[in-house]
Amino acid sequence: MKIALFIPCYVDQFYPQVGIATLELLEKLGCEVDYPKNQTCCGQPMANSGYESKNEKIDELFIDNFAGYDYVVCPSGSCTLHVKDHLHSASRETEAGSIRNNVYELVEFLHDILKVDKIETAFPHKVGLHASCHGLRGLRIAAAPELNIPPFNKTAALLQKVKGLDLVDLHMPGECCGFGGTFAVGEEALSVKMGKDRIKDHTDHEAEFIVGNDMSCLMHLEGIIGRNNMKVKVMHVAEILNGVSA
Amino acid sequence: MSSREKMLGNIRKLGLEPKPLPEIPAFEVSKDLEATFTTSLEANHVTVISCRSEEEVKAAVAEQTRAYQQVITTLPDLYSSGIDLATVKKPSDLRYVEAGIIKGAFGTAENGAIWVPESLAGIRALPFIVVHLIVVVERKTLVGNMHHAYKKIEEIPGFGVFIAGPSKTADIEQSLVIGAHGPKKMTVILC
Amino acid sequence: MSHSTNTVTFLKDNKKVDWHNETLWWVRSKRDVSSKQIPEWEQLRELASGIKDSVLSNLAGYLEEFEKNAIANGINVHWAADAKEHNEIVTSILQKHNAQKLVKSKSILTEECHLNEHLEAHGFEVVDTDLGERIIQFVRQPPSHIVMPAIHLKKEDISEIFHEHLQTEKGNNDPQYLTEAARQHLRNKFIEADIALTGVNFGIAETGGFVVCTNEGNADMGVHLAPVHIACMGIEKLIPKLEHLGVYTRLLARSATGQPITNYTSHFHRPRSGQEMHIILVDNGRTEQLSREKFRNSLKCIRCGACMNTCPIYRRSGGYSYDATVPGPIGSILSPGVDLKKHQSLPFASTLCGSCSDVCPVKINIHEQLYEWRQVVADEKLDGAGKRISMTLAAKVLASPSLYNMLGKLARKSLSLLPKSLINNPLNAWGKQRDLPAPPKASFKEWYAKNRKS
Structure with a gap:
C-alpha cells in the first residue's frame, strides 16, 4: 500500500506538531508513508475566493506530487474535500481523477481503510x-x-x-x-x-x-x-x- | 410578440432534455390511524371527541354549542336551530357567527389534516370566518398519510381545503397565538 | 452596501443578535424533530427534487398544460415577462372593477415586483393581512425572513407600532392582546376589500388549479369574501400532478416551522359563483436563471425558509444584512442572477458550511452554487483589484515549492520577531479580535528533512 502524506500549507508552517503526529500515527499503524517534498497547498484559498481559474499550476504541482499513490492522506477535512471536488487537469485528467478518488482525510482513512479498532493512548480529559x-x-x-x-x-x-x-x-x-x-x-x-x-x-x-x-x-x-x-x-x-x- | 410567446420561446430555445417523473413508492403508515389522527390534532390545539353513536354525536354537538346564539351548519340533522344557509346572501354576513358545524370528507392520520371540499363547507368562507369550528369526521374515512389523502380526492372541487387546526400565528417573537384571523377554537367529533 | 458592512451594524446589539440566533435555532430544532418523525424523509427530499427536475426540464410544456386546464376551469390566465408587466396586469384588473381596496396574503413574488409601492403610487389601498407582514407594513419595512417576516422585531417594538397605528394600550406587549387587535382591524379590511390577492405555493399542471398554504387563514379570509381573486405565481411553482402534492405538503411545513402541515392548505380550481379568478404567471428573470446550468436548480425552491433558520450567518446577521428580496442562503444564489453587481457580496456571506443544502427539502445544492457564484464574481472582476492582485500572487507562490518554502520561513521569522502589538492590531482583520498562532521554529517540511532522511 503506497501512501502519500499531504500536509496542508498552514499546518506545515504553523502547526508542524500536527503533521508529525499524523506521520507517527500512520507509521505506528504499520503504514509506509511518503512525504512528497515539493508539496505546497491544495489551492482552496484561491478557489473559495472565486479564483479557481488561477489554480491551474497549483493543480499540476499537486498531481506531480501525488499521482501514482494508492492513498493520499491528509489531516484536514477541508483540504481533502477541496481536492476531491476540484482537482482537475487539462492534460492529466485520469491522474487527477484517481487522486480525487484516493484522497482521504486522516480519520476517514483510519476508520474506513485501516479499520483501526484499538488506540493505545490515554487522554484523561x-x-x-x-x-x-x-x-x-x-x-x-x-x-x-x-x-x-x-x-x-x-x-x-x-x-x-x-x-x-x-x-x-x-x-x-x-x-x-x-x-x-x-x-x-x-x-x-x-x-x-x-x-x-x-x-x-x-x-x-x-x-x-x-x-x-x-x-x-x-x-x-x-x-x-x-x-x-x-x-x-x-x-x-x-x-x-x-x-x-x- | 406577446409575453406568453416570449416566455415559452425563451424556455424552448434552451432545448432542455425532458427528465422523467419519479415514481412515488408506497410508504408505511401508522397501524393505529385513529390514535395517530387524534394525537396529531391534539398536538395542534384541536379538541377531539370520540363518539360511538349518533346520539353521542348529537350530545357532543349540543354540549359544544350550548353557549352560542349564532350557529351555522351544513348538518341540520345534528343541529336544527342554526342559521339557514339559504338566507346567507354574501359571505361577510357570517362575520358574527360564533360556531360552524360541518363535515369533513376524510381525515389524515399523520398530520390531522381534514379534507373539506366546498360542497361540505356549504359556503367557502364558513370554515374560516366562524369563531369555533366543529368538524365531524367518520373514523372509517381515515387515511395514513398525504399520499393516500390525495389518492382519495377523486373529484376535484372548485375549492377544497385541508384543515389541520384552528387559525394560528407566531409572528410576534415566535409566541404561539391561536385565533389569528379565523377560528379561535376547533373541535373534531370523530364518529 | 456589502453584507459584511451591514452585518457589523446588526452585531452592535449583542443581546438582540443572541435572541435572533437562538429563536431561529429553535425553529430549526423543531424542524429536526419533525423531519425525524418521518422515516422516509430523505426519500421524500429526493422525490421532491426529482419532480422539480422534471418540471424544470419541460417547463414550457407544463405551463401550457396548466394554462389550458386553468382556462377550462374558468380562471383568467395572464403572462408577465417582468415585474413591471405583472404590476400593470394587477392594476388593470383593479381598474376594470373600479376597485379601491386590496387585501393581500403573503407573496414573496409581489415583494420581488414591488407591487405595493406600485399600487400605492396609483392611489390604491393595499393591506397585507399576514400578521407579520401587516406589522412591517405599518413601519414600511420589507420582510426580513420569508416565513417570519417580522422576526427582526421584538414584541416591545410591535407594541409601540400597534399603539401608534391601532391605538392599543401603550406598553402592553402581550402577543395575545396584540394579535387580537390585529384580528379586529383586519376583519374589517377583509370585509371591505374589493379584491383579494394571494401568492401561490404550488400550481398543478394536470388540473389547472393552485394551492395556497397559511396558518393564519388570511389568504382564505381574503379570497372567500372578496368578489375578485388574483393569484400571482412564479413560473417555477408548477408541479405536474395532484399526487405530487403528497410529497410537497409533507415537506413544506415540517421544513419551515416543524409543524406537520400548515393549518390551511387551500386548493383553488374554479371561482365561486359570481366571483372572478385570475392567475398571473410571472417570469421576471426565471427563464434566465433556467438557462444557467449551474444555477438552474435554485428554481426548485419552495420557499420554506429552512436554509435561513439553519444558516449560522443569517441567524447572526439578520435578514436585512442581505439587502435582497429573499435573504439567507437561497437568496444569495437567486439574487446574483438578478443583479450581480448589487449582490456580489452575497455569495461570500457564507462559510460554505453546507447546512443549507442538507436541510433543503428539495435538495438544492445551495453551498455549491455559492461557490460557483464566487467564481462568476471574480471572473467579472467585480470584487476589486486588491483581492485580484493578492489572489494572483498567492497562486504564483503556491505553485512554486521554492517560493513557498522561502516565504513561509520568512513569514514565521518575522512573526516571531515582530512585537505582538504590531501583529494583533485593528488594521489586521485577523488580529483585531484574535491572536495569530505562535510561529514554530521549523516547518513540518523542515522537521521531516531532518528526521526522516531517506
Missing part, C-alpha cells in the same frame, strides 16, 4: 469534538444532524477508544465555527461572533479541550481563546490519537 463543516457535510465523516439517517461519527468512534477520554455532549454539534477561510477576514466581526458562540458551547459543557479534524477551524478558535485569556485549549485529533500529554 473532558473533550468537546468540533465537527468541521467540510468533514461533516462534505466528506460525511459523521451523520449531519440535519439528515434523517442513522447516527454515526467516525472521529468520535476513534476518540472513544482513547483511555480516559470523556467526550462531552454539545448543544449545537453541527454548528460552524465561523472560520470559513477568507470569510474569517472578509466578515471579521461575524466570524469572531460565531467563534465565540462555538467556544461557549464547549465551555458550557465543561470541555477542557476542543478537538477537531481541521487545524484551520481550531486556529481561529485558538486565536479567540488566546485573546480572551480563556482556559480551554484546542488540539488536533491526530495529536490525541498519536498520544500526547496535555
